[in-house]
Amino acid sequence: MAINKSTAFPERVQAIAKIAKALGHPARIAIIEVLLQRQQCICGEIVEVMPLSQATVSQHLKALKEAGIISGEIEGVKSCYCLNYAYLTTILPGFIQWFHSLQNQCCPGQPVKKTIDHENNACG
Amino acid sequence: MAINKSTAFPERVQAIAKIAKALGHPARIAIIEVLLQRQQCICGEIVEVMPLSQATVSQHLKALKEAGIISGEIEGVKSCYCLNYAYLTTILPGFIQWFHSLQNQCCPGQPVKKTIDHENNACG
DNA sequence: AAAATTAATCGTATATTTGCGATACAAAAT
DNA sequence: ATTTTGTATCGCAAATATACGATTAATTTT
Numbered sequence: 112m113a114i115n116k117s118t119a120f121p122e123r124v125q126a127i128a129k130i131a132k133a134l135g136h137p138a139r140i141a142i143i144e145v146l147l148q149r150q151q152c153i154c155g156e157i158v159e160v161m162p163l164s165q166a167t168v169s170q171h172l173k174a175l176k177e178a179g180i181i182s183g184e185i186e187g188v189k190s191c192y193c194l195n196y197a198y199l200t201t202i203l204p205g206f207i208q209w210f211h212s213l214q215n216q217c218c219p220g221q222p223v224k225k226t227i228d229h230e231n232n233a234c235g
Numbered sequence: 236m237a238i239n240k241s242t243a244f245p246e247r248v249q250a251i252a253k254i255a256k257a258l259g260h261p262a263r264i265a266i267i268e269v270l271l272q273r274q275q276c277i278c279g280e281i282v283e284v285m286p287l288s289q290a291t292v293s294q295h296l297k298a299l300k301e302a303g304i305i306s307g308e309i310e311g312v313k314s315c316y317c318l319n320y321a322y323l324t325t326i327l328p329g330f331i332q333w334f335h336s337l338q339n340q341c342c343p344g345q346p347v348k349k350t351i352d353h354e355n356n357a358c359g
Numbered sequence: 360a361a362a363a364t365t366a367a368t369c370g371t372a373t374a375t376t377t378g379c380g381a382t383a384c385a386a387a388a389t
Numbered sequence: 390a391t392t393t394t395g396t397a398t399c400g401c402a403a404a405t406a407t408a409c410g411a412t413t414a415a416t417t418t419t
Contacts, residue, residue: 131258132255132260136252138240140251140252141248162240164410166367166411167407172367185415187417188415188417190365200338207334239374262377279395289396290396311386312386312387
């Protein structure tokens, strides 16, 4: 990659992609679900239920934190994480709305000949 | 990376992460938005409005296609793409619901001492 | 004071993603 | 039949992401 072209897109588009990217790994989805269930959780508890090493989990936590999705506080030797509700409430509505707009239309009838290689076709 | 641990997570979690990952780049969000506006679109038209080369756009189209989000048909020399409505309607409701569950709770009051390095804190 | 606990970070290996020019291939136009 | 057009794919380079063991630093516990 000569140079990163991500910033060549509108901020709004970048913002959506950024959230999606942060959620683009099963470990991070799993971490979020643990926090949903338990409200808050110390790092070690998350590591326990995860098929990954402490170092790797810590990395995923950092990624979620940098995306603003979770927040963490140090409590003595331990670190307590939780969902960053304040931030989530500001971005989720727009994010969800974008998905609703996806649900509400696509390809009516159109002329078709061959199908392109891969799977998943059938327009309309 | 010694080995890929993604498959060590539940299918449901993997499914969410897979969709998110496919949406995790501004170019792919932009492509989807073009298809939303125009209903269908030949590859060349997409390339025109994108700050990327034809080869790169083609790659992103392939990624979206493999994720099932769009579908493409060859029409003569051209390739016509559109949103894969059939697939989207099967996965989006669950995906959207997952986000709603995120919106509806997080960290009540909790004891807190120091804040961890990065930005984005403030629990509760 | 020493040992144990917890979690962030470093260093490293490997895999994947991103980006592009060049090429290949099919269909359309000449 | 040849040239042009449109796009998928190849090959490559560079950047990022994933994963982990080892280390570090801070705090408790002993």
